[in-house]
Amino acid sequence: MKFKQITMIDDCGIKEPIVEKISALSKSPLVIFNDTPDSKEEIIKRIGDSDCILLSWKTSISAEVLQACPSLKFIGLCCSLYDESAANVDIAAARELGIQVKGVRDYGDEGAAEFIFAQLVYLFQGLGQYQWKADAAELKGKSIGIIGLGTLGGMVATMAGQFGMKVFYYNRSRKAAAEQKGITYLPLQELLATCDVLTTHLPKNTVLLGETEFGYKKKNSILINTSLGLTFDKAAFSKWLSADKSSYAIFDADGMAPFEGEIAKMDRVISTDKFAGFTAEAKIRLSEKVLENLLAY
Structure with a gap:
């Protein structure tokens, strides 16, 4: 197994059969949350002892959260990552802590x-x-x-x-x-x-x-x-x-x-309240790219 515990800490938009393939990379059963955490305390609680987490653009991970999660080794962003300044994860802090952060692009x-x-x-x-x-x-x-x-x-x-x-x-x-x-x-x-x-x-x-x-x-x-x-x-x-x-x-x-x-x-x-780039086809492309990042770790 690549990871001891993989947790999707919010609704990542990952589709089957990719969820099953991601689950196969986790020694412990894959944990999936389908809502957005409303506080840093809730984010920390959801991460727990996970060494790998997946999250969408809706959840932000600060340096404080990263420091509170010593088991964390890999963060998979289920959203676009074009530059560090626009990321919803403090990538500089993650780098200092030895945590790899990978995003995706060109899916929607x-x-x-x-x-x-x-x-x-x-x-x-x-x-x-x-x-x-x-x-x-x-x-x-x-x-x-x-x-x-x-x-x-x-x-x-x-x-x-x-x-x-x-x-x-x-x-x-x-x-x-x-x-x-x-x-x-x-x-x-x-x-x-x-x-x-x-x-x-x-x-x-x-x-x-x-x-x-x-x-x-x-x-x-x-x-x-x-x-x-x-x-x-x-x-x-x-x-x-x-x-x-x-x-x-x-x-x-x-x-x-x-x-x-x-x-x-x-x-x-x-x-419109719809996300133009988040079609069924885009979700499949996103899911495949997230899996590729996990396999490449």
């Missing part, structure tokens, strides 16, 4: 990309609560700006091209391969002023858009966020949407957290 991008274009079609053609312009419109020929041209941003760019949209992007570094495919780089301010649709794909809780940036944003445009947490300053966003009565915003549950109570009530906001 397909569902998130499909969500974006489903919502755009509904808005452009007036199939839902709102219609973008007086007449129903096509995506073809409209401009889309992608902030963050990683895996998901790349998928969005490909789909946009298939709809006949003009595709632009802004990224910390230029993407030569993307530009060879006809995706045009623009500085951020120019991107904001140019595009009918702006979609943000940034690391967790990375705030890029403030009042200055919203001041450049094209009138009668659409902002989409499916990133983990807000990519904009809340006050600046509210001011922009209130001032430009012809603009819209689209969010899934990830994209409007922790703003959901206020944002869902705003006019011209299209939102």
